[in-house]
Amino acid sequence: MENKPISKAVVKRLPRYYRYLGELMQEGVERISSNELSERMQVTASQIRQDLNNFGGFGQQGYGYNVSYLHGEIGKILGLDRQHNLIVIGAGNLGQAIANYANFERSGFFVKGMFDINPRLIGMTIRGIEVYSIEDLEEYIQKNQIEIAALTLPKLKAEAMAERLVQYGIKAIWNFAHTDLSVSKKVVVENVHLSESLMRLSYRMDHPVKKKN
Amino acid sequence: MENKPISKAVVKRLPRYYRYLGELMQEGVERISSNELSERMQVTASQIRQDLNNFGGFGQQGYGYNVSYLHGEIGKILGLDRQHNLIVIGAGNLGQAIANYANFERSGFFVKGMFDINPRLIGMTIRGIEVYSIEDLEEYIQKNQIEIAALTLPKLKAEAMAERLVQYGIKAIWNFAHTDLSVSKKVVVENVHLSESLMRLSYRMDHPVKKKN
DNA sequence: TAGATTGTTAATCGATTAACAATC
DNA sequence: TAGATTGTTAATCGATTAACAATC
Numbered sequence: 138m139e140n141k142p143i144s145k146a147v148v149k150r151l152p153r154y155y156r157y158l159g160e161l162m163q164e165g166v167e168r169i170s171s172n173e174l175s176e177r178m179q180v181t182a183s184q185i186r187q188d189l190n191n192f193g194g195f196g197q198q199g200y201g202y203n204v205s206y207l208h209g210e211i212g213k214i215l216g217l218d219r220q221h222n223l224i225v226i227g228a229g230n231l232g233q234a235i236a237n238y239a240n241f242e243r244s245g246f247f248v249k250g251m252f253d254i255n256p257r258l259i260g261m262t263i264r265g266i267e268v269y270s271i272e273d274l275e276e277y278i279q280k281n282q283i284e285i286a287a288l289t290l291p292k293l294k295a296e297a298m299a300e301r302l303v304q305y306g307i308k309a310i311w312n313f314a315h316t317d318l319s320v321s322k323k324v325v326v327e328n329v330h331l332s333e334s335l336m337r338l339s340y341r342m343d344h345p346v347k348k349k350n
Numbered sequence: 351m352e353n354k355p356i357s358k359a360v361v362k363r364l365p366r367y368y369r370y371l372g373e374l375m376q377e378g379v380e381r382i383s384s385n386e387l388s389e390r391m392q393v394t395a396s397q398i399r400q401d402l403n404n405f406g407g408f409g410q411q412g413y414g415y416n417v418s419y420l421h422g423e424i425g426k427i428l429g430l431d432r433q434h435n436l437i438v439i440g441a442g443n444l445g446q447a448i449a450n451y452a453n454f455e456r457s458g459f460f461v462k463g464m465f466d467i468n469p470r471l472i473g474m475t476i477r478g479i480e481v482y483s484i485e486d487l488e489e490y491i492q493k494n495q496i497e498i499a500a501l502t503l504p505k506l507k508a509e510a511m512a513e514r515l516v517q518y519g520i521k522a523i524w525n526f527a528h529t530d531l532s533v534s535k536k537v538v539v540e541n542v543h544l545s546e547s548l549m550r551l552s553y554r555m556d557h558p559v560k561k562k563n
Numbered sequence: 564t565a566g567a568t569t570g571t572t573a574a575t576c577g578a579t580t581a582a583c584a585a586t587c
Numbered sequence: 588t589a590g591a592t593t594g595t596t597a598a599t600c601g602a603t604t605a606a607c608a609a610t611c
Contacts, residue, residue, distance in 0.1 A: 146602065148553055152546035156528065170568060182568095183604050190570060198569040198611045216552040230450045234443035238544075240528070246548055285551065309555050311548065315369065315453070323558070327551035331451075331542065333365035335459055335524065338498065338540035339429040340361055342522050345536070359578065383592060395592095396580050403594060411587045411593040568611085575604070585594080 147188050151215055153178070154188070158208035170201035217244045222282050223311075226298055227289035228253040228261070228268045231313060235287050236263045249281055275305045287311040288318075299326075360401050364428055366391065367401070371421035383414035430457045435495050436524075439511055440502035441466040441474070441481045444526060448500050449476045462494055488518045500524040501531075512539075 157178055161169060175182035189195050189202075195210055196202045212218055223241075225232040228251040235241075236248045251268045253259060261268045269277060277283065286307045290298055295314030302310060309325040312318055318326050370391055374382060388395035402408050402415075408423055409415045425431055436454075438445040441464040448454075449461045464481045466472060474481045482490060490496065499520045503511055508527030515523060522538035525531055528546075531539050 142559065143557070144602070148550060151553065152543070152549040155549065156546070172568080181604060183606095184602090186569065186571085187603075194570065196569050198609070199567045200611065201568065214553065215549045216556045217549065221552060230443060230447035234447050235544075237443045241545060241548065244545060244549065246552075284555065309551050311551055325551055325554045327547055327554070329542070329544065329547055330365070331448075332454060332457060333369070334540055334542055335454065336365040336368065336428045336430065336457065337361060338522050338524055338538055339434060339459075340364065340427065341538045341540070342497065343429045344356070346355065357578070385592080394580060396582090397578090399593065399595085400579075407594065409593050411585070412591045413587065414592065566611105568609105570609080571607090573604105573606080575602100577602075578600085580597105580599070582597080583595090585592105587590105587592085 141191075143191050147191055150180075150188060151211055154185075155208065155211045155215060155217075158204055158211065161204045162208055166204050168201050168203055171196070173201075219245060221246045221284055223248045223285040223287060224277070224283050225251040225287045225289060226253075226271075226274075226302070227251075228255070228258045228263075229289060232287070232289040233263050235289070236266045239264065246285070248287075249283060250277060252277075274301070278302075278305045278307060284308040285311060287313065289313045292316045354404075356404050360404055363393075363401060364424055367398075368421065368424045368428060368430075371417055371424065374417045375421055379417050381414050381416055384409070386414075432458060434459045434497055436461045436498040436500060437490070437496050438464040438500045438502060439466075439484075439487075439515070440464075441468070441471045441476075442502060445500070445502040446476050448502070449479045452477065459498070461500075462496060463490060465490075487514070491515075491518045491520060497521040498524060500526065502526045505529045 171182040171185045195207050225235050248266050252271050254271050258268045259270050286302050292315045295316050299318040299320050303320045303324050312328045384395040384398045408420050438448050465484050467484050471481050472483050499515050505528045508529050512531045512533050516533050516537050525541045
């Protein structure tokens with residue numbers, strides 16, 4: 138459907154456009170110009186137009202962009218128009234938090250099950266989502282068309298588990314472990330390194346950007 | 351101690367250097383060249399040297415970098431050599447996950463308390479960390495030298511709470527709510543937008559970068 | 564039609580990589 | 588001293604912003 142490789146910077150911004158357009162829809166706004174949107178989002182109108190035109194002409198000269206249409210198109214680009222089945226590996230607090238967050242479903246992401254080795258957690262249920270034994274992992278992935286695994290395991294166990302997941306045919310790993318996974322490039326790895334985020338916050342506390350207000 | 355503004359891209363990479371140097375220390379490695387480190391981290395040696403030289407000459411020609419010294423220096427730059435007191439606003443699963451993650455303490459971040467409006471959660475304790483009533487927030491922040499608030503509240507309640515936190519003298523907000531907070535520029539806001547991370551993962555699943563392996 | 568606003572090209576800015584002289 | 592490797596300058600690459608012609 139499309140071919141030129143889109144820059145990382147653009148892809149990073151797409152979900153934010155999607156979020157703002159969703160809010161505009163809720164407010165009942167039907168159309169918006171790149172200039173108005175740029176004020177809301179605190180980016181330049183030029184950047185918005187450049188970003189969107191990577192994917193084709195979504196706007197109309199003299200009019201702007203149709204909010205609902207643009208929201209839909211960006212949703213399609215992000216793959217939110219289809220269902221993604223997800224499992225969570227590690228049923229600790231973080232794993233439970235992910236399973237518990239129903240809002241992901243609005244974007245097409247469904248947590249189907251959780252996995253743990255701890256017998257005390259196996260059989261437990263969070264928002265209707267059951268915790269299974271790791272032993273059942275391979276069969277479960279294959280029988281339930283699971284594409285994504287959220288990995289909320291201690292650093293030291295993460296790499297081995299990632300390899301197993303890849304072997305079992307998982308397509309993407311949402312990695313919350315504090316380590317860089319080295320798996321086949323065919324598998325997407327998206328890292329959420331919370332401790333690094335906290336360190337950046339700390340840095341910025343000590344090194345203020347001189348600005349008014 | 352230092353003045354030139356460091357680029358965002360560099361700051362973003364610092365915690366990763368810190369992590370790799372910590373691992374090298376654990377392995378007992380005493381010194382490393384930018385070239386060896388670049389292979390481990392999958393970045394260019396040139397970038398490593400450029401990045402580090404933003405902060406001064408940490409290496410030695412013909413020798414490389416002393417792992418433990420460099421680890422310590424980057425730690426100082428990130429502010430990990432001092433204690434940061436943290437509270438969590440919202441004692442749901444995600445808030446509990448943060449409170450429960452003892453490893454943050456190794457970097458100097460201590461969760462001192464959690465806050466919620468739900469009476470069923472107030473008084474509860476996670477890893478010795480108590481859940482207090484939101485009513486006690488102002489007093490608690492001021493009496494316990496709290497600098498950072500992790501905000502794990504629903505989107506709609508986040509903005510108002512952020513304003514309260516700023517009023518009460520918080521220095522930084524670690525924002526897990528799916529919204530952009532608009533608070534004084536003097537307060538650091540570090541966003542962790544999990545749903546956006548998941549959308550990027552989805553995009554990348556559909557748009558593979560052509561590469562071998 | 565006239566006005567508004569996009570799509571797109573050109574100019575600028577910033578970040579990364581390459582190269583090499585300085586020096587341990 | 589000779590070899591290794593940094594610190595740093597210069598070259599390249601990519602991303603952002605500005606400008607404006609195309610067009611609804």
